[in-house]
Amino acid sequence: xxxxxxxxxxxxxxxxxxxxxxxxxxxxxxxxxxxxxxxxxxxxxxxxxxxxxxxxxxxxxxxxxxxxxxxxxxxxxxxxxxxxxxxxxxxxxxxxxxxxxxxxxxxxxxxxxxxxxxxxxxxxxxxxxxxxxxxxxxxxxxxxxxxxxxxxxxxxxxxxxxxxxxxxxxxxxxxxxxxxxxxxxxxxxxxxxxxxxxxxxxxxxxxxxxxxxxxxx
Amino acid sequence: xxxxxxxxxxxxxxxxxxxxxxxxxxxxxxxxxxxxxxxxxxxxxxxxxxxxxxxxxxxxxxxxxxxxxxxxxxxxxxxxxxxxxxxxxxxxxxxxxxxxxxxxxxxxxxxxxxxxxxxxxxxxxxxxxxxxxxxxxxxxxxxxxxxxxxxxxxxxxxxxxxxxxxxxxxxxxxxxxxxxxxxxxxxxxxxxxxxxxxxxxxxxxxxxxxxxxxxxxxxxxxxxxxxxxxxxxxxxxxxxxxxxxxxxxxxxxxxxxxxxxxxxxxxxxxxxxxxxxxxxxxxxxxxxxxxxxxxxxxxxxxxxxxxxxxxxxxxxxxxxxxxxxxxxxxxxxxxxxxxxxxxxxxxxxxxxxxxxxxxxxxxxxxxxxxxxxxxxxxxxxxxxxxxxxxxxxxxxxxxxxxxxxxxxxxxxxxxxxxxxxxxxxxxxxxxxxxxxxxxxxxxxxxxxxxxxxxxxxxxxxxxxxxxxxxxxxxxxxxxxxxxxxxxxxxxxxxxxxxxxxxxxxxxxxxxxxxxxxxxxxxxxxxxxxxxxxxxxxxxxxxxxxxxxxxxxxxxxxxxxxxxxxxxxxxxxxxxxxxxxxxxxxxxxxxxxxxxxxxxxxxxxxxxxxxxxxxxxxxxxxxxxxxxxxxxxxxxxxxxxxxxxxxxxxxxxxxxxxxxxxxxxxxxxxxxxxxxxxxxxxxxxxxxx
Numbered sequence: 054x055x056x057x058x059x060x061x062x063x064x065x066x067x068x069x070x071x072x073x074x075x076x077x078x079x080x081x082x083x084x085x086x087x088x089x090x091x092x093x094x095x096x097x098x099x100x101x102x103x104x105x106x107x108x109x110x111x112x113x114x115x116x117x118x119x120x121x122x123x124x125x126x127x128x129x130x131x132x133x134x135x136x137x138x139x140x141x142x143x144x145x146x147x148x149x150x151x152x153x154x155x156x157x158x159x160x161x162x163x164x165x166x167x168x169x170x171x172x173x174x175x176x177x178x179x180x181x182x183x184x185x186x187x188x189x190x191x192x193x194x195x196x197x198x199x200x201x202x203x204x205x206x207x208x209x210x211x212x213x214x215x216x217x218x219x220x221x222x223x224x225x226x227x228x229x230x231x232x233x234x235x236x237x238x239x240x241x242x243x244x245x246x247x248x249x250x251x252x253x254x255x256x257x258x259x260x261x262x263x264x265x266x267x268x269x270x
Numbered sequence: 271x272x273x274x275x276x277x278x279x280x281x282x283x284x285x286x287x288x289x290x291x292x293x294x295x296x297x298x299x300x301x302x303x304x305x306x307x308x309x310x311x312x313x314x315x316x317x318x319x320x321x322x323x324x325x326x327x328x329x330x331x332x333x334x335x336x337x338x339x340x341x342x343x344x345x346x347x348x349x350x351x352x353x354x355x356x357x358x359x360x361x362x363x364x365x366x367x368x369x370x371x372x373x374x375x376x377x378x379x380x381x382x383x384x385x386x387x388x389x390x391x392x393x394x395x396x397x398x399x400x401x402x403x404x405x406x407x408x409x410x411x412x413x414x415x416x417x418x419x420x421x422x423x424x425x426x427x428x429x430x431x432x433x434x435x436x437x438x439x440x441x442x443x444x445x446x447x448x449x450x451x452x453x454x455x456x457x458x459x460x461x462x463x464x465x466x467x468x469x470x471x472x473x474x475x476x477x478x479x480x481x482x483x484x485x486x487x488x489x490x491x492x493x494x495x496x497x498x499x500x501x502x503x504x505x506x507x508x509x510x511x512x513x514x515x516x517x518x519x520x521x522x523x524x525x526x527x528x529x530x531x532x533x534x535x536x537x538x539x540x541x542x543x544x545x546x547x548x549x550x551x552x553x554x555x556x557x558x559x560x561x562x563x564x565x566x567x568x569x570x571x572x573x574x575x576x577x578x579x580x581x582x583x584x585x586x587x588x589x590x591x592x593x594x595x596x597x598x599x600x601x602x603x604x605x606x607x608x609x610x611x612x613x614x615x616x617x618x619x620x621x622x623x624x625x626x627x628x629x630x631x632x633x634x635x636x637x638x639x640x641x642x643x644x645x646x647x648x649x650x651x652x653x654x655x656x657x658x659x660x661x662x663x664x665x666x667x668x669x670x671x672x673x674x675x676x677x678x679x680x681x682x683x684x685x686x687x688x689x690x691x692x693x694x695x696x697x698x699x700x701x702x703x704x705x706x707x708x709x710x711x712x713x714x715x716x717x718x719x720x721x722x723x724x725x726x727x728x729x730x731x732x733x734x735x736x737x738x739x740x741x742x743x744x745x746x747x748x749x750x751x752x753x754x755x756x757x758x759x760x761x762x763x764x765x766x767x768x769x770x771x772x773x774x775x776x777x778x779x780x781x782x783x784x785x786x787x788x789x790x791x792x793x794x795x796x797x798x799x800x801x802x803x804x805x806x807x808x809x810x811x812x813x814x815x816x817x818x819x820x821x822x823x824x825x826x827x828x829x830x831x832x833x834x835x836x837x838x839x840x841x842x843x844x845x846x847x848x849x850x851x852x853x854x855x856x857x858x859x860x861x862x863x864x865x866x867x868x869x870x871x872x873x874x875x876x877x878x879x880x881x882x883x884x885x886x887x888x889x890x891x892x893x894x895x896x897x898x899x900x901x902x903x904x905x906x907x908x909x910x911x912x913x914x915x916x917x918x919x920x921x922x923x924x925x926x927x928x929x930x931x932x933x934x935x936x937x938x939x940x941x942x943x944x945x946x947x948x949x950x951x952x953x954x955x956x957x958x
Contacts, residue, residue, distance in 0.1 A: 218894060
């Protein structure tokens with residue numbers, strides 16, 4: 054067949070075109086909390102835009118607090134999301150369109166399932182710095198997911214960005230507590246197809262928050 | 271009504287000339303089974319201890335095929351698949367398209383896109399038979415024949431005088447295919463000219479976008495062949511072809527529509543001289559040159575050039591072969607040179623590649639029971655370590671009904687020009703791909719490059735992809751009208767070339783280059799059976815079981831600290847994968863099969879029905895672990911059913927009518943080459 058495949062790759066940018074966010078609802082009374090299958094919260098982030106020339110993004114980061122279990126707009130956030138980028142509330146900001154860092158948060162990526170990752174290796178924690186995200190700069194979380202070392206991977210054939218199973222983000226929160234998070238979905242559809250208008254930036258994740266400050270989950 | 275079925279192969283002109291008298295148009299299977307591709311000499315298929323299929327002219331014409339695609343995709347274990355780069359090519363024994371060589375009358379077709387040859391480029395209107403050799407054939411054909419060879423044999427003429435064959439076909443999607451063949455023979459001189467024209471409106475499987483799945487295109491093929499026996503001892507042959515395709519090219523750029531054209535031009539010229547010293551010794555000299563060129567462009571709506579692209583590949587090949595026969599022992603020694611040149615956009619230079627090769631083969635039949643083939647070939651490319659390919663095949667007739675065949679061989683494929691010299695920048699997504707031979711210089715010239723892989727790893731040249739292939743088969747013919755054919759195969763391919771991340775450039779642009787990374791294994795069973803109930807009924811059955819793995823993944827996944835996980839979509843938690851969860855390579859179906867029914871109503875009318883089946887597969891990973899596992903989304907298995915009628919109005923006139931994909935299966939999202947129900951009608955008129 055002489056199918057026309059040229060320049061379809063531009064569809065990749067649809068995934069950046071809107072940034073939305075899904076958090077999880079509390080469902081357990083215990084100190085250590087598990088959240089699953091949460092209600093989907095959709096946020097309008099239409100001011101998010103991507104500069105095609107250098108793939109830099111502008112728009113608001115959506116801030117999340119583990120202790121609140123929800124999106125926050127104050128300074129007590131732990132992790133914030135925009136498009137495929139994750140930043141933590143610790144260290145320095147890389148550029149002026151990012152929120153200022155006010156806390157002590159840090160992060161690393163552990164390999165394993167949520168139940169296998171049951172303690173924090175504090176030596177591996179990294180903070181953001183002026184040259185980039187903690188995660189990005191050390192190629193631990195890689196924005197385009199192509200290095201195969203981040204929390205997600207990008208497919209050149211489907212142009213989809215998929216969270217990698219068995220990659221757990223281990224956090225120190227802004228106020229020195231710990232949490233672990235596994236990102237499950239990145240699109241507004243469980244069977245995303247950017248060609249039919251599905252868009253990325255919708256995060257669905259599991260997390261466990263250790264409110265006592267102990268490093269064991 | 272005599273001399274209907276006559277088999278005539280170019281190389282066998284002096285030795286095996288068989289005629290048979292039949293008073294129907296039905297082919298006798300046994301008669302056709304002479305092949306040249308497997309050994310480069312004319313050889314009965316029963317004597318060959320390697321897996322080989324011959325597709326007869328009748329089978330080619332059964333469903334009114336226009337292009338090689340229509341015929342070859344009906345064969346057991348052969349499927350046309352879309353590669354991850356978007357090009358389409360054939361997969362045989364689970365091996366990629368780049369591992370199969372396609373020849374016309376022994377001369378190779380070039381013009382591969384990411385390793386794959388477009389099967390819709392190759393017309394079959396003047397083709398008498400197609401020989402499919404499965405298993406390693408590098409010991410005769412060199413690079414690209416690692417997985418097998420497909421040789422199209424053009425029709426030769428027997429009787430003196432002129433013959434004109436015409437055909438006209440109309441099919442769905444406003445598709446027209448017509449051919450005109452003129453042949454003339456007088457004594458030892460014969461000439462054949464064929465012209466083939468194909469035009470289609472294309473089709474669109476997804477209405478919601480502005481693009482068509484396949485844009486309208488048209489192409490024509492002109493082939494010419496002249497043969498002249500100068501004396502009893504000297505045979506001269508010249509052939510050439512010209513092909514041109516024009517296609518509308520439409521694309522979108524975020525908001526606007528881009529329009530242009532995509533054109534292909536291809537030509538070849540080959541000449542050979544065969545000198546027969548005596549009945550035991552002859553020699554043949556061949557010279558062949560071919561060129562393949564594509565030109566593409568896209569304009570914006572204002573008519574301003576948006577993008578253009580070209581690709582221009584030339585191959586020159588010269589080969590000298592000597593054949594020697596002594597008391598049942600046949601030997602062939604050949605040597606030659608090839609010279610390849612490529613010029614295309616996104617290349618830092620216009621690369622050339624020279625090859626010198628020599629090969630030898632012995633085949634013998636011992637005690638009327640044992641067939642042996644032993645072959646070896648030495649390929650010496652400039653700037654590369656020479657490659658030696660070997661093959662040993664043994665066949666043994668247990669009884670006159672059972673034959674056991676085994677063969678083992680090695681094969682190779684050299685890195686292609688793209689893997690060596692590509693210099694491509696995708697400015698929209700932001701990545702750069704560099705061929706291995708140009709990568710270090712380019713990287714060192716860049717500022718702000720962050721190493722991911724040490725650049726020293728790029729300084730050595732890529733190695734050829736190599737293989738070890740084993741086939742073991744049993745042929746069982748309990749009766750004249752019943753046959754079974756089993757073949758177990760195992761192909762290991764080493765040092766497969768893939769691109770991987772080598773560095774990051776400013777603004778997080780990823781830079782890729784090519785590496786010999788993984789090792790794959792394809793293994794399975796092919797089974798074919800045919801049964802002729804009466805003179806009227808014939809049924810054929812084919813099945814292939816296939817396991818195809820990346821052997822590194824298999825090793826890694828068995829380790830305790832394996833980092834292969836998948837999301838269980840029911841529990842929404844990650845689970846560690848075990849070996850059984852690994853499905854294998856992309857685009858491979860575990861099961862493929864076909865059933866073909868032929869009902870010979872009377873001397874004039876034949877009814878054909880065929881079902882082909884392909885079990886589930888996946889084109890790419892859907893859950894972010896880069897491998898295909900039980901938790902991935904698969905493309906569901908499917909069946910296609912074709913029915914057709916061939917009616918012989920008179921000796922020289924026939925018509926065909928039929929429906930392809932009668933149940934109208936489509937999968938617009940994932941399968942772009944299946945178009946739904948297709949009707950066709952064709953008429954053939956011959957003049958003598």
